[in-house]
Amino acid sequence: MPEDAVPRLSGSRSDRSSATAGTTPRCGLDRQVSTYVRSSVVGDVFKALADPTRRAVLDELTDRNGQTLFELCARLTTRHGVGSTRQAISQHLDLLEQAGLVTTSRDGRYKFHFIDTSPLRAVTDRWPVQD
Template structure:
């Protein structure tokens, strides 16, 4: 999962899916191009999506010829639960 989050493009993809879940590859490519100026090929974005899916950070659903991508925040929540920060007081 850490390798998946190490890439800025993948973090942007997760940000966009968190903002609007259930996007197709075409929608994700269009959003990245218009909002972030990323002009990557569909194949490159598809590879990024595969890494995120393998890490458990997104899931996909096929409907007809379309494949929809959904953000899965559970792995990130597990990290937050694993290392809780104690209350800090400023000196």
Template sequence: MVQHPPDDDLLFKALADPSRRKLLDQLHANDGQTLVQLCEHLDMTRQGVTQHLSVLEQANLVATLKQGREKLHFLNPTPLQEIHDRWISKFEKPRLKALAILKRQLEKRHDR
């Protein structure tokens, strides 16, 4: 059986939770938010949001920057792109190739 890097496990674990996906959506919409700003959109305690952010940071999906007394959270889409490249794009290629062949065949029929 093929062993995947531990980062993959952390990434899939992070993405498995709907609250964490919502945090990622919030950062996508408005990057560089504080904990207080992120808490406004979730029905959970600050401690709960902090725990979710910790999982996202461990999976390298969120990066932080201290600015004075505040800690800003930023989306890091690189791990998602890597998963896309590894898992999704290889399944898209045959489908796209089949669509291109079908298009050419239909265009040939239309030109007759």
């Protein structure tokens, strides 16, 4: 991973981490709140993953984490044959970000996108994978 293409993480990322950590309840009220949070987050995750272009975005961020919108668009066009406009890709990224699967971080004047797979844990927590 390029050392200078990985900017320091901004507050939004750690905010999201702490929200995810809250899905392990310790008392009744926490449980109620976390169940609500968890079900809405899982719903967002399913919606986010339901689209092939958004899955391709996650594929490309898995290949290289920390990409500009330009790099993502170029990869989607040349590697996945996605003909969407930059604006459409930006909207896909917004939806992925709402689901917690993508985070953005500013580094100076640049903006980079990162994959965050931690929301996927809510899926297997709810329906554990049988080995």
